[in-house]
Amino acid sequence: MRLPITAALATMAVATTLYQLFSGGAWLWTTLGAIVVIGAVGVIASRLAVPAWLSALAQLAGLWIYLTAAFAGDEAWAMVVPTSDSVIALARLVEDGFQDIQRYAPPVPANPSIMLFTALGIGLIAVAVDLLAVRLRRAALAGLPLLALFVVPAEIVTDQIPWPAFIVAALGFTALLLADGRERIGHWGRAVLVRRMRGTAARREGDSGQLRLSGKRIGVTAIGLAVLVPALVPTLEPNPLFTFGVGAGDGRGEGNTISIPNPIVGLKGQLTLPENTPVLTYANDDNVPRYLRLYALDTFNSDVWTMSNPSGTPENRVENGPLPAPPGLTPSPQDRQVKTDIQISDDLDVEFLPLPYPPLRVTAEGDWRADRTSLMVFSTRDSTRGLRYQVISGEPKATADRLKESGEPVPEVAARYLALPRGLPPQVRQEAERVTRNRKTPYEKAVRLQEWFTDDGNFSYSVNTKSGHSNSALLDFLTSSRVGYCEQFAAAMAVMARTLGVPARVAVGYTGGTPLGGGRWQVGTHDMHAWPELYFEGVGWLPFEPTPSGTAGQGTARAPDYSMPPPDEPGPATSSPGPAGGEDEETGTTSGTPERPRNPALLDREGTITPAAPEETTSVGGRIGTGALVLLLIVLIPAALRVFVRRRRLRVVGRPVADDPGPGGGSQPSVGVRTVRRSSPVSAAWAEFDDALYDYGLSRGASETPRALSRRLAAEHGFDPLAAAAIERIATATERMLFARSPGDQRPMGEDLRRVRRALAATASRGRRIRAVLLPPSMLRRLRLVGGRLLDGFDRLESLRVRKTPG
Structure with missing residues (x-):
């Protein structure tokens, strides 16, 4: 039952973009009634598994009955069943609607003829969407009638379609595609939702959850780009x-x-x-x-x-x-x-x-x-x-x-x-x-x-x-x-x-x-x-x-x-571009009209009009350069964030370690360094070291201790003694912070971090070093995590269920 309901909701979402065409909100409730009727008939048809052509006919009949009740109830039997008189009344309203559309400019009044015309048009589009997406299982093709509906305000109104209305319409169509995909995968078996665990490195799903999540990410990303990119470029x-x-x-x-x-x-x-x-x-x-x-x-x-x-x-x-x-x-x-x-x-x-x-x-x-x-x-x-x-x-x-x-x-x-x-x-x-x-x-x-x-x-x-x-x-x-x-x-x-x-x-x-x-x-x-x-x-x-x-x-x-x-x-016909008044041949002024004062700023010494000097316009090359500069600044956002994070960590690392209160002994090693306060010098040093590893393409095992990691890196890459000692000091301080009751007296690790970063950079290729500066992978990873957490919220909303309590 999910797909016919989603098809109706998608039609309603796109129909909301028409609000600029109407005066007041009466059209919205009339249209909503038509879509609800068509959606309800679609749900019943899906439940009874009737043929596609019969479902479309039933929806058209339901739309006819609804329009009869809403606009010609006085002429219908029991205010619902269509009669010949009600058909004539509806036909007259449709004819008046054609005339009113040509007569009025947006926003049009909410008179019965225009409301009927609107409900009929959107209702037919809802039937087409249900037929394509639900009956024929062609959800992508259902975007064509929805696009036709979306183009109407874009072509008629003088104002741009507001971005919230565009997002609502785009989300409606995206939801229709996701519902169709879920139904297709659901035919292979029942989907088992597995809760995603934070901190788990590996997660494998054999159900439709991961595919559904990927579809949401693609859809939300595409909608976001469609709204943001035109606003920035x-x-x-x-x-x-x-x-x-x-x-x-x-x-x-x-x-x-x-x-x-x-x-x-x-x-x-x-x-x-x-x-x-x-x-x-x-x-x-x-x-x-x-x-x-x-x-x-x-x-x-x-x-x-x-x-x-x-x-x-x-x-x-x-x-x-x-x-x-x-x-x-x-x-x-x-x-x-x-x-x-x-x-x-x-x-x-x-x-x-x-x-x-x-x-x-x-x-x-x-x-x-x-x-x-x-x-x-x-x-x-x-x-x-x-x-x-x-x-x-x-x-x-x-x-x-x-x-x-x-x-x-x-x-x-x-x-x-x-x-x-x-x-x-x-x-x-x-x-x-x-x-x-x-x-x-x-x-x-x-x-x-x-x-x-x-x-x-x-x-x-x-x-x-x-x-x-x-x-x-x-x-x-x-x-x-x-x-x-x-x-x-x-x-x-x-x-x-x-x-x-x-x-x-x-x-x-x-x-x-x-x-x-x-x-x-x-x-x-x-x-x-x-x-x-x-x-x-x-x-x-x-x-x-x-x-x-x-x-x-x-x-x-x-x-x-x-x-x-x-x-x-003979005689010349003279006039100014004005629509009235002739000129006196002797004075050159309009008859019966005194000479008009002139603006001295626009006159030369003889009193003639002096046009403004031509001004240079912005060339196409200059505009292209401006657009390229804006795009470059957007691309460099991760690099700027990486510089900001590194400088903030170095300020924290510059504090003496002995002044930092540890969390107390007995922390569980499997939890890792995340249990240490982020404001501590040791945790800041280790986080910066971990990001540097990621930027330069060096791996760190999930179960590898800090000291084991430092020794492996020194052995594999042949660090000089100073760099190896710096890594060893950072690893030792981290382990003492995790497992010892007291961190002990340690000197500031800012210089150690700089030496370690230079040593790690020496192990990478030139292209990798350039990427670490311009597009740091560690910062891109953080941005992906932020986007993933936002999408997690959508997953949790979808997983909400009403539970029945016993008794």
């Missing part, structure tokens, strides 16, 4: 499942990884929430709304737009001054800057700051760092929840003439932001070329693409459409359905711009929101948005807006003036 490359490495820590041993969510996953969920919950408020110099960018997605891999891992060195902390220079921006006297004060609510808990682009300087509490290429500002330790900060952003004068004269992008930008997947349908390029025919410059092509999406392309806005921007979804959106929301519009324009030779990426963040009055603006969950950013050499990255706005689209989306088609009459 600096992250050099992104982890595709959990987190992205930022590339460098600050040398204080603190975390150096950051959790990056899939920005597209929660976009539709935010837009379809029933209430527009405020996420932040802000105020700026000119009371003009501006887009606040969180993420910059630079890679399209035929299935999804993704983001390269950001790199933030300690030198790029915002507290150190101006941020890195905006890529591609050549300062101009007409460029401006705006100061914005932002207050984040407690509902927005991310590790990236919403900022207008391009940010030049950020003032915020915490360890916030800027990515050099995208100017995203992120933190490895702090969160935006309740944060208040200030940002000074630049606004290049983006006139039509300036953008038309934009040169070819530099090779680094072209290689990264013009890349397209090999499987991109050729119809996408053909459609982009057809739409932008008769347009010569990249700027004119970009303006025409935006006009096509928002005006004459017959596109319509709707969030009730299938999410996605893979190759097939992109082609269907451009040529067939032409219905979507900001995700499809931004992704499609970015891909089409790349086919035309215009560097592009997708930005995800928030629109400017709605005015609150008093110069402040409020941004809510419905203002979450995606838009394309296009690159023009000399101006840098500029936002475009292909998503329809107003009543037919996203209400707070605004197209910047420079992206609008030029009027028929």
